[in-house]
Amino acid sequence: MGSLAVLEYHLVGYRRTWRGSVFSSFLLPLLTMLSFGVGVGAYVDSGIGGVPYLDWIVPGLIASTALQVAMGEATWPVLSGFQWVKTYFSQIAAPLRVVDVLGGQLGFVLLRVLVSSAAFLAVAAAFGALHSAWAPVTLLLVLLIGAAVALPTIAFSASITSDSYLALLFRVAVIPMTLFAGVFFPVESLPPVLRWLAYLSPLWHGVDLCRSATLGVAPAWSATGHLLYLAVWVALGWLLAHARFRRRLLD
Amino acid sequence: MTVSSDGALIHARGLRKRFGEFTAVDGIDVDVPRGEAFGFLGPNGAGKSSTMRMIACVSAPSAGTLRILGMDPLRQGPAIRARLGVCPQLDNLDPELTVRENLTTYARYFRIPRRVARERADELLEFVQLTDRAGSKVEPLSGGMKRRLTIARALVNEPEIVLLDEPTTGLDPQARHLVWERLFRLKQQGVTLLLTTHYMDEAEQLCDRLVVMDGGRIVAEGAPRELITRYSTREVVELRFAADAPEDIAGKLAGVGERTEALPDRLLLYADDGDAALAQVQQRGLEPAGVLVRRSTLEDVFLHLTGRTLVD
Numbered sequence: 001m002g003s004l005a006v007l008e009y010h011l012v013g014y015r016r017t018w019r020g021s022v023f024s025s026f027l028l029p030l031l032t033m034l035s036f037g038v039g040v041g042a043y044v045d046s047g048i049g050g051v052p053y054l055d056w057i058v059p060g061l062i063a064s065t066a067l068q069v070a071m072g073e074a075t076w077p078v079l080s081g082f083q084w085v086k087t088y089f090s091q092i093a094a095p096l097r098v099v100d101v102l103g104g105q106l107g108f109v110l111l112r113v114l115v116s117s118a119a120f121l122a123v124a125a126a127f128g129a130l131h132s133a134w135a136p137v138t139l140l141l142v143l144l145i146g147a148a149v150a151l152p153t154i155a156f157s158a159s160i161t162s163d164s165y166l167a168l169l170f171r172v173a174v175i176p177m178t179l180f181a182g183v184f185f186p187v188e189s190l191p192p193v194l195r196w197l198a199y200l201s202p203l204w205h206g207v208d209l210c211r212s213a214t215l216g217v218a219p220a221w222s223a224t225g226h227l228l229y230l231a232v233w234v235a236l237g238w239l240l241a242h243a244r245f246r247r248r249l250l251d
Numbered sequence: 252m253t254v255s256s257d258g259a260l261i262h263a264r265g266l267r268k269r270f271g272e273f274t275a276v277d278g279i280d281v282d283v284p285r286g287e288a289f290g291f292l293g294p295n296g297a298g299k300s301s302t303m304r305m306i307a308c309v310s311a312p313s314a315g316t317l318r319i320l321g322m323d324p325l326r327q328g329p330a331i332r333a334r335l336g337v338c339p340q341l342d343n344l345d346p347e348l349t350v351r352e353n354l355t356t357y358a359r360y361f362r363i364p365r366r367v368a369r370e371r372a373d374e375l376l377e378f379v380q381l382t383d384r385a386g387s388k389v390e391p392l393s394g395g396m397k398r399r400l401t402i403a404r405a406l407v408n409e410p411e412i413v414l415l416d417e418p419t420t421g422l423d424p425q426a427r428h429l430v431w432e433r434l435f436r437l438k439q440q441g442v443t444l445l446l447t448t449h450y451m452d453e454a455e456q457l458c459d460r461l462v463v464m465d466g467g468r469i470v471a472e473g474a475p476r477e478l479i480t481r482y483s484t485r486e487v488v489e490l491r492f493a494a495d496a497p498e499d500i501a502g503k504l505a506g507v508g509e510r511t512e513a514l515p516d517r518l519l520l521y522a523d524d525g526d527a528a529l530a531q532v533q534q535r536g537l538e539p540a541g542v543l544v545r546r547s548t549l550e551d552v553f554l555h556l557t558g559r560t561l562v563d
């Protein structure tokens with residue numbers, strides 16, 4: 001109940017900017033499709049595993065979009081809630097609990113993830129990049145990926161007082177994951193150490209699941225294993241974020 | 252209605268707040284009955300905000316007893332907060348939302364239906380005279396307008412107790428008088444007010460009773476007039492001298508009035524009859540460059556109790 005009121009607050013702010021954000025949600029995948037499909041794809045004419053290169057990377061791009069949006073919404077806005085606008089302090093002064101404040105914030109992050117991913121999925125469908133009736137399941141998967149990366153990030157953002165660490169977080173976490181976690185090429189091509197890092201990253205598990213959903217192929221690893229691994233990130237992330245919020249809001 | 256045995260809405264005994272090794276609130280006893288306007292007066296760092304945050308149920312006491320509305324803040328925080336209104340020391344309005352949206356979104360945290368929230372927002376904007384800014388963003392508002400909006404937001408749930416942490420700091424005199432007048436109206440409606448302030452005139456105007464805090468402790472408690480009678484003389488003579496240091500002059504005034512306080516720029520001479528004391532000063536051959544005879548205020552009480560001025 002309380003979480004919904006908090007989500008409603010975030011949506012009232014979003015109402016001012018949603019047009020621009022939805023527009024860019026479509027623009028980015030559109031440009032990507034053109035660039036990779038028409039441009040890069042022409043050089044990779046063998047495709048990967050019998051699938052055209054574009055169709056192969058689309059699920060990876062959707063998963064990495066989920067990652068980017070989730071991380072973006074879990075960093076500066078959360079820091080601001082504690083440090084600049086101090087929204088969370090106003091919320092905890094009302095009869096809300098820490099779970100409501102955190103839950104409402106997470107709900108908004110996931111909503112943003114869903115909108116961006118759905119836009120990407122729609123563009124991909126228009127380009128004929130979806131091969132399976134399982135493709136809509138991607139929308140559930142991006143929520144899982146979003147929560148798995150957003151929650152630990154929220155915990156991190158709730159622990160810092162200056163945004164200089166956030167740029168660093170993008171450099172050491174988001175960019176390497178995007179480049180090496182199986183979005184653009186199979187992680188099997190990586191040397192062992194990097195490959196294991198890729199296996200540890202939540203993104204690879206998400207990418208493999210999304211790819212399985214849009215292409216209708218078996219995942220490279222057990223689907224249940226992927227889901228459980230991401231669920232562990234969600235659970236630990238939630239505990240961590242809740243503890244950080246609690247500490248900061250009710251000292 | 253659930254209240255503690257002696258009828259106090261707020262009841263604290265030996266209340267302490269520690270931050271690591273540092274003790275911000277050092278064992279205070281407070282009882283505030285329903286309908287009272289109660290003040291915390293004290294200089295920077297006295298522990299006023301720390302106390303207010305414990306009462307607002309967003310900061311756990313380190314020791315002591317605290318009951319709000321007969322409930323335990325640790326276990327029943329949300330239930331208590333549902334009946335409180337809080338105006339924090341620093342505004343935490345959303346600058347990107349409109350004035351009205353700041354109220355309506357906040358009302359939703361109290362499970363107030365949307366339609367009621369809109370009605371109440373309009374009433375409250377009327378109350379704090381911000382109706383003409385209802386649709387504009389908060390960002391460009393003046394400090395005084397933001398403060399009034401924060402106060403309006405604290406009233407959105409029709410609270411029984413309103414906590415105001417320095418409600419008028421940074422406001423110009425006109426804005427301050429508007430806030431005072433509104434708070435006075437709330438008090439007349441039976442709302443219990445708790446406020447902190449650096450301003451003795453604010454405390455004298457608004458508070459039925461107040462405590463003077465210093466270094467985390469309560470150093471005096473009572474009604475404003477009562478405190479003045481107890482800790483100060485009826486009148487004060489403020490003396491300024493062109494050349495001599497106030498301390499040097501103080502030495503020459505033994506026996507005049509009840510006591511003196513030497514401030515860097517002036518000497519305060521406490522006496523029940525200010526004019527008579529001034530005559531004695533002149534009889535001693537002292538010729539002050541400036542003289543002011545005035546009534547004692549809480550500022551004098553504070554100076555006497557702590558040896559420091561409240562606002563410098």
Ligand SMILES: Nc1ncnc2c1ncn2[C@@H]1O[C@H](COP(=O)(O)OP(=O)(O)OP(=O)(O)O)[C@@H](O)[C@H]1O
Pocket residue numbers: 251270273274275293294295296297298299300301302340
């Ligand atoms: N979260 C905190 N962590 C550590 N120290 C704190 C914290 N909050 C307050 N303090 C310290 O506790 C003391 C009392 O602070 P508090 O804010 O209660 O004073 P105050 O009377 O409200 O002062 P002011 O008039 O400046 O607002 C100060 O020395 C302050 O530095």
Ligand SMILES: [Mg+2]
Pocket residue numbers: 299300301340416
């Ligand atoms: Mg304070």
